[in-house]
Amino acid sequence: MIRQAISCDICGTEKKQTNHWFVAYDQGEELRVSGWNSRNRLRPGSKHLCGQACVHKLVATSWPGP
Numbered sequence: 001m002i003r004q005a006i007s008c009d010i011c012g013t014e015k016k017q018t019n020h021w022f023v024a025y026d027q028g029e030e031l032r033v034s035g036w037n038s039r040n041r042l043r044p045g046s047k048h049l050c051g052q053a054c055v056h057k058l059v060a061t062s063w064p065g066p
Contacts, residue, residue, distance in 0.1 A: 008050035010057050015048070022049040024058055031062055 006015040015021060021036040025046040032040070033055055040046055049055050 006048050008054055009047040010049060010054035013050045015050070020051050022051075022055050023047070024049060024055065031059065033059075 007013060008015075008021075019036055022033055023036060023038050023041045023043075023046050024031060024033045025040050025043050026032070033049075034040055041048065047058060049058060
């Protein structure tokens with residue numbers, strides 16, 4: 001069996017058995033965030049995020065400033 005290691009694109013934490021991970025991806029001009037079981041986790045260019053703190057960091061760095 002081949003195991004694919006997945007790590008958080010923000011902090012580098014490796015995914016284990018926990019299910020509090022999120023997937024973020026661009027759709028048009030929107031940033032979409034969904035739960036880990038989403039089929040979008042395999043989408044090219046998607047970001048894998050280990051929890052809410054890393055989701056917030058991604059949004060903070062992606063949001064255009066004033």
